[in-house]
Amino acid sequence: VDSLEPAVALVRQLARQLGGYVANTAMQTGRGQLRSATLEVKVPANRFDEGLSGLAPIGKLESVNVSAEDVGEEFTDAIARMANARRLETRLIELIATRTGKLKDVLDVEQELARVREEIERYEGRLRYLQAHAALSTLTICVHEPPPVVGHPGSSVVAEAAKQAWRNFVWLFALVVQSLGIVIPLGTVATLGWVAMKRWRRGQAPRAAEA
Structure with missing residues (x-):
């Protein structure tokens, strides 16, 4: 009714x-x-x-x-x-x-x-x-x-949808930043390890030639 x-x-x-x-x-x-x-x-x-x-x-x-x-x-x-x-x-x-x-x-x-x-x-x-x-x-x-209609008094459905989309974007951005906090240190360690391994191989090459 x-x-x-x-x-x-x-x-x-x-x-x-x-x-x-x-x-x-x-x-x-x-x-x-x-x-x-x-x-x-x-x-x-x-x-x-x-x-x-x-x-x-x-x-x-x-x-x-x-x-x-x-x-x-x-x-x-x-x-x-x-x-x-x-x-x-x-x-x-x-x-x-x-x-x-x-x-x-x-x-x-x-x-x-x-x-x-x-x-x-x-x-x-x-x-x-x-x-x-x-x-x-x-x-x-x-x-x-x-x-x-779902929403707060005085608000429209479009406004509520926009707010929810913005909250989702902020949450996703925070998740990416948090992930970078883990990925970047791991990438740095991996790079340093690769450089050290390359230098070690260069040092081993002359010794092998002398032998």
Whole structure:
């Protein structure tokens, strides 16, 4: 996107238009960082495709990753468990109504009834969550501005390239000078050795002739 804040505002507006909302937002706007934001958007499941197509006018779409979670099996299981718990609740209520035994036995049945009712409440809560989860789809949207141009503030790319070229030249020149500091002494020693060897050979030549 060209600018981060207007793009985030457009995503929020799109969520409202679809009858959804933005659940979570994380923004990164630090100095020297790529300015970006990640938004978790909840939209009605039947308007999921409309939400995807609505992102195109906001900026350039780089990638799309769609995943689906099937909650049908868990939903069916929760309904069956709650039905069994309700049948047990009915039997316990009837048992308490017709119970004529000891007080301890009645209290035990009432305690079991309380446990079963608590279990039913948990199943009801889980079913409400699954229904809401199935009715809404989640869009995780990442938006970012173009990467900043490498360089110091107020400098151009050409200027930075020229500075880097000059630094490379200075480094190369220093390396050559450093190398000459080794090559020149070695060359001097080699030259002196060659002269000494030549003089020695000249001295040996007359002796060989006399022999």
